[in-house]
Structures are given as C-alpha cells and as structure tokens.
Amino acid sequence: MTYGDIITIEPGKRGGKPCIRGMRITVYDILEYLAAGMSHQEILEDFPYLTEDDIRACLSYAADREKMLMVVKV
Numbered sequence: 001m002t003y004g005d006i007i008t009i010e011p012g013k014r015g016g017k018p019c020i021r022g023m024r025i026t027v028y029d030i031l032e033y034l035a036a037g038m039s040h041q042e043i044l045e046d047f048p049y050l051t052e053d054d055i056r057a058c059l060s061y062a063a064d065r066e067k068m069l070m071v072v073k074v
Contacts, residue, residue: 006057020054030058
C-alpha cells in the first residue's frame with residue numbers, strides 16, 4: 001500500500017497538515033489516538049468513514065517522516 005493515495009495535503013485545510021483522503025482528520029489525530037491506547041477497531045467505531053487502510057497509511061506516513069528526520073550523532 002502506498003499512503004500517497006490516501007494522505008493528502010491541502011494548504012487551506014487544517015493548516016496544511018497531512019489529512020486522510022481530503023477529510024479534516026489528520027495523520028496526527030490518528031497517531032494521538034493510537035498513542036493514547038485506542039485500538040484500530042475503537043478508532044473505526046468512533047469514525048465510521050475511516051478504513052483500516054487509512055490507519056495503516058497514517059502509520060506508513062509517520063514511519064517515512066521519521067526516516068527523513070533521522071540524524072546520525074557522532
């Protein structure tokens with residue numbers, strides 16, 4: 001799966017933060033729910049318009065961002 005088909009960035013929406021399929025829910029929202037202990041199923045129940053692929057796309061996007069930010073300390 002490529003998150004490029006799911007994660008969208010629009011300058012006028014949510015301050016240009018990466019969102020899911022053009023909706024107003026951001027990658028960060030999903031990551032915060034997961035970090036707080038919500039399961040995928042709980043997120044999907046609270047937001048029925050989301051899919052499992054949407055959650056995976058958020059995780060994939062975050063992983064790629066982390067790779068870009070890695071700095072080697074000497």
